[in-house]
Amino acid sequence: xxxxxxxxxxxxxxxxxxxxxxxxxxxxxxxxxxxxxxxxxxxxxxxxxxxxxxxxxxxxxxxxxxxxxxxxxxxxxxxxxxxxxxxxxxxxxxxxxxxxxxxxxxxxxxxxxxxxxxxxxxxxxxxxxxxxxxxxxxxxxxxxxxxxxxxxxxxxxxxxxxxxxxxxxxxxxxxxxxxxxxxxxxxxxxxxxxxxxxxxxxxxxxxxxxxxxxxxxxxxxxxxxxxxxxxxxxxxxxxxxxxxxxxxxxxxxxxxxxxxxxxxxxxxxxxxxxxxxxxxxxxxxxxxxxxxxxxxxxxxxxxxxxxxxxxxxxxxxxxxxxxxxxxxxxxxxxxxxxxxxxxxxxxxxxxxxxxxxxxxxxxxxxxxxxxxxxxxxxxxxxxxxxxxxxxxxxxxxxxxxxxxxxxxxxxxxxxxxxxxxxxxxxxxxxxxxxxxxxxxxxxxxxxxxxxxxxxxxxxxxxxxxxxxxxxx
Numbered sequence: 001x002x003x004x005x006x007x008x009x010x011x012x013x014x015x016x017x018x019x020x021x022x023x024x025x026x027x028x029x030x031x032x033x034x035x036x037x038x039x040x041x042x043x044x045x046x047x048x049x050x051x052x053x054x055x056x057x058x059x060x061x062x063x064x065x066x067x068x069x070x071x072x073x074x075x076x077x078x079x080x081x082x083x084x085x086x087x088x089x090x091x092x093x094x095x096x097x098x099x100x101x102x103x104x105x106x107x108x109x110x111x112x113x114x115x116x117x118x119x120x121x122x123x124x125x126x127x128x129x130x131x132x133x134x135x136x137x138x139x140x141x142x143x144x145x146x147x148x149x150x151x152x153x154x155x156x157x158x159x160x161x162x163x164x165x166x167x168x169x170x171x172x173x174x175x176x177x178x179x180x181x182x183x184x185x186x187x188x189x190x191x192x193x194x195x196x197x198x199x200x201x202x203x204x205x206x207x208x209x210x211x212x213x214x215x216x217x218x219x220x221x222x223x224x225x226x227x228x229x230x231x232x233x234x235x236x237x238x239x240x241x242x243x244x245x246x247x248x249x250x251x252x253x254x255x256x257x258x259x260x261x262x263x264x265x266x267x268x269x270x271x272x273x274x275x276x277x278x279x280x281x282x283x284x285x286x287x288x289x290x291x292x293x294x295x296x297x298x299x300x301x302x303x304x305x306x307x308x309x310x311x312x313x314x315x316x317x318x319x320x321x322x323x324x325x326x327x328x329x330x331x332x333x334x335x336x337x338x339x340x341x342x343x344x345x346x347x348x349x350x351x352x353x354x355x356x357x358x359x360x361x362x363x364x365x366x367x368x369x370x371x372x373x374x375x376x377x378x379x380x381x382x383x384x385x386x387x388x389x390x391x392x393x394x395x396x397x398x399x400x401x402x403x404x405x406x407x408x409x410x411x412x413x414x415x416x417x418x419x420x421x422x423x424x425x426x427x428x429x430x431x432x433x434x435x436x437x438x439x440x441x442x443x444x445x446x447x448x449x450x451x452x453x454x455x456x457x458x459x460x461x462x463x464x465x466x467x468x469x470x471x472x
Contacts, residue, residue, distance in 0.1 A: 001056070001361040003223075004299060006231060006254040007154055011363055014253065016222050022053050022060045024223035025213050025251075027230055028110070030067040031091035032076040034276045037289065037304055038227075038260045040102060044290055045257050045298040045364070046225045047104045048409065052360050055408050063216045064107040065209060066092055069114050069202050074190060084191055088112070098277045101286030103410040111212045113203060117193050119211040120203045123245050124182050125196055132244040136173040139185025139199035145178040148240045154254060155232040162232075180237055182207040206237040213242065213250070224251035228258055257298045263305050275304070287414065288313040294366040294409060315374075319412045322377045324470060326399040329384060332465035335391030342394035345383060349401055352376035356405050366409070373405050388464045427458055431467050434460075 002011040016022055026046040029035050035043070043064075050062045067073075068088035077084045096106075113120070124141055127133035132147045145151050152159055159178070166177035181204040186192035192200045203211075213221055219242070226235065235254065242250040262273035280289055292312040296302045338346065352372045359368035380398045384390060406412040430449050437445040453460055453469070461468045 002363055003253055003255060004363050005252075006256050007251075009156065012253070014222075016058070017220065017252070020058060022050075022058045022062075022223065023217045023221040024050065024060065024225065025063045025065075025209070025217060025221055026107075026224075027209060027226035027234070028064040028066050029091075029095055030070050030072055031088045031095065032070070032072040033091060034094055034278050035098060037275050037277055037280055040098075040277050040289060041260055041293050041298070041302065042225065042227050042257045043099065043104050044102055044293045045366075046255070048294070048366070049223075049225070049255070049364055050107075051105065051410065052364065052408060060108070061217060062107045063109045063111065063212060065212050066095075066110060066112045067205065067208060068092070068112045069191060070205065078189075085114070088114075094278075098281070098286075101281055102277065103287065103290050103413075105410075109216050111216060113208040113212075116208065116212050116215060117203070119215040120207055121193070121195055123211050123214065123241070124203075124207060126245045127182065127241060128197060130244065132241070133182055134175065135197055135199060138171075138173050139201060140173065140181055141183035141197070141199065142174050142179040143182050143237070143241050143244075144175065145180065145240065146176060148244055150243070151178075151240050152236065154236045154239055157232070180204065180206065180233065182241060206234055207241060209234075210238050210242040210245070210250075213238075214246065219246040220249050221251050223253045223255060225255040225257075228256045231256060258301045261301060261303045264303050280309070284309045284313055287411065288316055291316045291411060294370060294411075297363070297365055297367050299363070316411065319373070319377060319406065322381055323399070323402065323406075323412055325384065325468070326380065326395060326402065328463070328468045329390065329465060330392055330395045330399060333390060333392035333395055336393055338391055338393045338397070342391060346394065346397055349376060349379060349398060352379070353401060353405060356408075360408070369405075369409065373402075373409070376402060376405065423456060423458075427453065427456070427469055431460065431469060435467065 001014045003014050004010070005012050024046070026042065028043075029039060046064075047062075050060050053060045066088070069084060073084050073087050077087045080087070092112075099106075124133065127143060128135065128141065131144070133141050133143050135141055146159075152162055155162075163178055168174050168177050172181075183195070183199065183201055184204055185199050185201040190202070192202055194200055213224070224235065224238075231254075239250050262275065265273060277286075277289065288309055292304070292309055293302070295312055295315075352375055355372040355375075356369050359365040359372060362368070380402065383398075384395070403412075430453055434446045434449040434453075437443070437449065450460065457471055459470050
């Protein structure tokens with residue numbers, strides 16, 4: 001498997017630190033609101049990477065954090081007149097609701113910054129002890145950027161260029177404009193934690209991730225991931241403080257997903273083109289959003305539009321229809337052994353599995369992987385159309401292959417159990433009455449029953465194996 005490493009700016013063969021195991025960390029949300037469609041892209045992509053590693057037999061330790069103490073969380077709490085933890089608890093719960101809808105699994109660990117405070121304070125103290133950080137007169141603690149000769153290696157910019165854009169804001173007491181806060185002294189009315197260096201306060205943004213990685217995965221991990229916008233300063237600062245504290249490499253592979261635009265414009269609250277996943281899902285469905293995110297390579301820019309969502313919704317519907325057709329045919333078919341012709345056909349279908357794996361091994365190329373799934377689907381559909389007497393053994397094997405590949409992508413796995421449909425008995429009775437009417441050549445009655453079923457939101461399809469129905 002090859003992955004594009006931002007650190008080296010090239011595709012590299014993935015070689016884990018421990019054979020057969022993967023330690024990966026991905027930056028999670030700051031929990032002060034629902035997450036938007038731009039946030040959804042890295043959540044979906046890097047959850048899929050974890051799923052694919054597991055599919056290939058790796059044991060994966062996957063950590064994704066919650067930033068539950070931050071200016072945005074505190075400001076939201078102040079607006080509502082509640083404590084910061086009320087806001088954090090609410091939106092962590094809402095994160096899980098949206099994540100489940102999008103087919104995003106839970107990480108091995110979802111640490112909160114406030115639950116990792118001992119580890120955060122420990123790494124700040126280590127940086128102070130080694131001279132990589134210093135205590136400012138106002139109680140803030142800053143990382144001394146010039147103490148790290150490798151600073152800038154992830155964003156590939158020399159220190160002098162980075163310094164040109166650096167400024168010291170009002171209230172900051174830095175030695176150098178490039179230095180960044182790892183600890184912020186307490187402000188009146190804000191939550192704060194005691195420290196060994198005597199400055200009560202709360203952590204800076206970057207230090208949280210370094211501490212969580214170190215606590216749950218160790219000083220060196222295989223993969224660190226996040227959005228392209230996190231390369232600088234967030235991930236650059238993570239590397240600097242982690243490697244200076246631990247004296248070893250922080251992460252071997254850095255993966256970043258491309259930007260999401262809205263109708264070909266950068267997503268922005270000021271432009272009013274800022275969509276929460278919750279709202280988009282009401283219009284298009286959660287799984288359509290997942291399908292859309294996987295329809296392009298994760299490193300390419302992706303344009304979010306109603307047209308794109310509708311196209312992906314239709315594509316997803318085609319896959320569901322193929323699955324349902326296979327399952328209907330299996331329920332009606334006979335034959336526990338394949339014919340020689342079917343065995344040969346199944347071997348040709350297996351080529352699509354290899355095509356799928358080759359695509360996923362090539363830097364998680366989900367666009368080509370989906371193409372392999374659709375080609376497989378067309379082959380199965382064509383075979384079923386031309387072989388009405390296909391054996392149950394063949395149909396079951398073809399269905400199993402289809403479900404295996406779509407299962408890796410976590411698409412086409414949802415079910416609306418017809419047996420659990422409250423109108424199932426009524427629908428089956430009407431279908432039987434329609435079949436009897438057609439047999440008696442009472443086509444007016446058959447059409448009337450079809451219309452009645454349509455009014456109930458039921459779509460029917462007549463096949464040689466019988467009438468197949470589904471909810472429209």
